[in-house]
Amino acid sequence: MAGVVLKLLNTLLQNGLLTLPAGLLMAALWWYxxxxxxxxxxxxxxxxxxxxxxxxxxxxxxxxxxxxxxxSEEPTHHDLVPPAVPxxxxxxxxxxxxxxxxxxFTRSVNFYELMNQRRSVRFFSKEPVSEKVIENLIRTAGxxxxxxxxxxxxxxxxxxxxxxxxIREIVESEEEINYMKRMGSQWTxxxxxxxxxHIKEYLTDAPWLVLVFKQVYTPLPDGRKRNNYxxxxxxxxxxxxxxxxxxNAGLVTLTxxxxxxxxxxxxxxxxxxxxxxxxxxxxxxxxxxxxxPNIHRKKLNEILTVF
Amino acid sequence: MAGVVLKLLNTLLQNGLLTLPAGLLMAALWWYxxxxxxxxxxxxxxxxxxxxxxxxxxxxxxxxxxxxxxxSEEPTHHDLVPPAVPxxxxxxxxxxxxxxxxxxFTRSVNFYELMNQRRSVRFFSKEPVSEKVIENLIRTAGxxxxxxxxxxxxxxxxxxxxxxxxIREIVESEEEINYMKRMGSQWTxxxxxxxxxHIKEYLTDAPWLVLVFKQVYTPLPDGRKRNNYxxxxxxxxxxxxxxxxxxNAGLVTLTxxxxxxxxxxxxxxxxxxxxxxxxxxxxxxxxxxxxxPNIHRKKLNEILTVF
Ligand SMILES: Cc1cc2nc3c(=O)[nH]c(=O)nc-3n(C[C@H](O)[C@H](O)[C@H](O)COP(=O)(O)O)c2cc1C
Ligand SMILES: Cc1cc2nc3c(=O)[nH]c(=O)nc-3n(C[C@H](O)[C@H](O)[C@H](O)COP(=O)(O)O)c2cc1C
Ligand SMILES: N[C@@H](Cc1ccc(O)c(I)c1)C(=O)O
Ligand SMILES: N[C@@H](Cc1ccc(O)c(I)c1)C(=O)O
Numbered sequence: 129m130a131g132v133v134l135k136l137l138n139t140l141l142q143n144g145l146l147t148l149p150a151g152l153l154m155a156a157l158w159w160y161x162x163x164x165x166x167x168x169x170x171x172x173x174x175x176x177x178x179x180x181x182x183x184x185x186x187x188x189x190x191x192x193x194x195x196x197x198x199x200s201e202e203p204t205h206h207d208l209v210p211p212a213v214p215x216x217x218x219x220x221x222x223x224x225x226x227x228x229x230x231x232x233f234t235r236s237v238n239f240y241e242l243m244n245q246r247r248s249v250r251f252f253s254k255e256p257v258s259e260k261v262i263e264n265l266i267r268t269a270g271x272x273x274x275x276x277x278x279x280x281x282x283x284x285x286x287x288x289x290x291x292x293x294x295i296r297e298i299v300e301s302e303e304e305i306n307y308m309k310r311m312g313s314q315w316t317x318x319x320x321x322x323x324x325x326h327i328k329e330y331l332t333d334a335p336w337l338v339l340v341f342k343q344v345y346t347p348l349p350d351g352r353k354r355n356n357y358x359x360x361x362x363x364x365x366x367x368x369x370x371x372x373x374x375x376n377a378g379l380v381t382l383t384x385x386x387x388x389x390x391x392x393x394x395x396x397x398x399x400x401x402x403x404x405x406x407x408x409x410x411x412x413x414x415x416x417x418x419x420x421p422n423i424h425r426k427k428l429n430e431i432l433t434v435f
Numbered sequence: 436m437a438g439v440v441l442k443l444l445n446t447l448l449q450n451g452l453l454t455l456p457a458g459l460l461m462a463a464l465w466w467y468x469x470x471x472x473x474x475x476x477x478x479x480x481x482x483x484x485x486x487x488x489x490x491x492x493x494x495x496x497x498x499x500x501x502x503x504x505x506x507s508e509e510p511t512h513h514d515l516v517p518p519a520v521p522x523x524x525x526x527x528x529x530x531x532x533x534x535x536x537x538x539x540f541t542r543s544v545n546f547y548e549l550m551n552q553r554r555s556v557r558f559f560s561k562e563p564v565s566e567k568v569i570e571n572l573i574r575t576a577g578x579x580x581x582x583x584x585x586x587x588x589x590x591x592x593x594x595x596x597x598x599x600x601x602i603r604e605i606v607e608s609e610e611e612i613n614y615m616k617r618m619g620s621q622w623t624x625x626x627x628x629x630x631x632x633h634i635k636e637y638l639t640d641a642p643w644l645v646l647v648f649k650q651v652y653t654p655l656p657d658g659r660k661r662n663n664y665x666x667x668x669x670x671x672x673x674x675x676x677x678x679x680x681x682x683n684a685g686l687v688t689l690t691x692x693x694x695x696x697x698x699x700x701x702x703x704x705x706x707x708x709x710x711x712x713x714x715x716x717x718x719x720x721x722x723x724x725x726x727x728p729n730i731h732r733k734k735l736n737e738i739l740t741v742f
Contacts, residue, residue: 207621213730214628215627215628217628218729220726220729221724221726222554222556223552224720224721225685226720229565231685232564232684232685233684235685236568236572236575236680239575240571240578243680247529261539261543262741264544267547267551268543268546268547269738270735271732272678276626277730279732279733279738281738282739284740284742285739285740285742286741287742291742314515314516317522318518318662320522321521321522321524321584322520322584323526360668361667364671365675365678365690366675368579368672368676368677368678368679369678369679370675371580371676372546372675373550373679377539377542378532378534379539383672385665385668406668407668414529419528421520421584422524422525422527423524423584425578425586426577426586431573431576431577431586431589431590432570432590433590433704434566434591434593435598
């Protein structure tokens with residue numbers, strides 16, 4: 129019993145789950161006063177509390193903010209897991225094609241204009257998009273940088289109508305609860321302009337659904353885990369490059385974060401424990417009558433300060 | 436018994452009722468105080484509880500990263516802060532230029548090839564890059580999607596040599612401690628292939644340093660705060676589009692996360708409390724002798740599953 133609690137705690141700490149350790153601490157307390165053999169429980173509690181303090185301290189220091197501390201205990205050398213990149217890899221000259229100043233400037237303007245046409249699309253045409261194009265988009269996302277080159281991302285592209293239907297059912301049922309209860313009146317009020325509801329036709333209309341998972345750690349063949357530093361930032365950067373690639377190909381998407389759907393979608397798609405859903409992107413072409421809210425974007429001087 | 440408690444806890448936590456567990460923890464502690472006997476465990480628990488209360492307070496105040504955390508109390512209507520987008524904004528037809536299937540495919544290949552040449556560069560030429568180009572890159576980053584269109588980002592572009600020098604001093608002194616103490620042997624081992632140290636010449640060599648801040652909330656004129664849903668993901672997506680723009684313009688950068696430098700850099704650059712440093716990107720051209728680790732990237736079938 130006590131050993132199980134500690135083991136669970138360890139796993140949670142490694143996964144960077146913040147609130148659950150507190151819950152476990154409480155569970156331990158609960159157990160203690162119901163079943164307590166005092167000295168054993170005391171020791172258990174003290175260890176749990178110590179570990180929890182370490183976690184809290186690390187959080188307070190802002191270490192976890194950047195995607196995951198490893199163990200706070202220093203492993204001895206033989207405990208080191210192998211890095212994502214072998215330590216003795218050679219270094220080579222960077223391949224770089226210079227552009228003229230004019231070319232660089234013109235390209236920066238053109239790319240801005242292309243990206244500035246991007247809008248989140250919630251009304252899709254059923255027209256198909258070829259798998260080869262989707263593959264190129266994901267390949268492009270896979271060129272993103274990542275903390276310590278851990279490449280902590282997994283993409284699942286769904287074209288199968290049955291799977292899309294199941295995904296829609298999962299998302300709509302959770303989103304219904306989100307709108308009714310979980311988001312609260314401030315959040316739903318903040319979304320009013322977007323005219324979104326829990327009904328998600330795009331999940332069955334769009335020819336592809338691309339689910340972006342972050343890998344919190346990488347399981348090694350021997351059962352140990354390699355920590356994926358900054359997995360959330362890395363995967364979101366990859367997502368940004370994916371959005372650019374989709375726009376560049378003349379396709380449209382919606383950046384969506386279906387709250388509370390992660391577990392059901394993971395189990396539907398057979399994703400392992402170390403992956404967490406970050407984004408769900410329908411990808412395809414807009415319907416002929418597709419509308420978007422007439423929002424404006426912040427001006428350059430609202431988002432840039434120069435020294 | 437323990438299973439039931441755990442299940443209950445899970446439900447509470449999943450519904451973001453952070454304050455409740457904190458309260459229960461306090462109640463449990465109170466009980467333990469009066470009935471328990473081990474002074475060491477008591478002290479440990481009290482410290483853990485204190486730290487947890489601080490953490491809970493900070494999270495409840497600031498973080499709704501996954502929308503899973505927030506006030507459990509429903510605000511009354513007059514407490515609502517105005518949304519980023521007025522609720523009555525009109526909806527307009529999406530402007531969309533169709534591309535042919537061939538064009539779409541070709542563009543997806545070309546963009547992949549362009550992005551696949553991106554590498555993290557740690558050796559910069561001192562050649563200048565025009566401010567106009569930097570402005571276009573930031574404009575492009577500002578086209579990113581964001582949760583509830585909150586646009587929760589701020590970019591600071593530093594060309595001034597004195598500021599660059601000060602930034603370098605801050606980063607090098609913190610990174611020295613990072614390498615010596617904070618990262619630990621697993622992390623430093625995981626980085627060995629990159630041959631990085633705390634010495635950061637690129638911070639004074641690169642013509643520009645672009646600092647990317649996420650805005651955790653938006654302060655309103657009346658002192659209230661608008662919550663920026665998914666601020667970290669939104670800002671990192673924007674960062675991904677920025678990386679694509681830099682690469683597209685023929686420039687190079689390094690995606691860096693100088694741990695523990697946020698506060699000092701914020702104060703140097705006069706950034707407000709609601710902003711947190713996410714990334715520091717030197718931007719410019721590579722030095723003539725620039726080398727990079729000869730890493731390879733995961734194959735498509737390692738990062739993509741198709742249904
Ligand atoms: C979130 C994130 C944080 C990173 N932090 C650092 C850093 O602090 N210092 C550094 O030199 N490189 C940093 N990198 C760069 C990675 O080491 C680099 O992307 C990785 O080794 C792959 O190399 P590539 O970008 O050339 O493909 C970071 C990358 C990401 C995505
Ligand atoms: C992290 C993130 C999460 C989002 N979540 C949702 C979502 O769950 N549902 C949705 O309809 N839109 C979602 N959006 C899209 C935003 O509402 C949209 O980007 C914003 O309103 C600006 O519109 P634009 O993308 O057309 O510029 C999300 C965007 C981001 C960046
Ligand atoms: N920030 C340190 C260490 C470092 C380096 C590379 C990297 O991918 C990661 I994650 C961290 C530095 O800049 O040296
Ligand atoms: N996920 C819900 C609500 C929603 C909608 C838009 C948005 O920017 C955010 I943040 C949330 C939905 O998809 O309707």
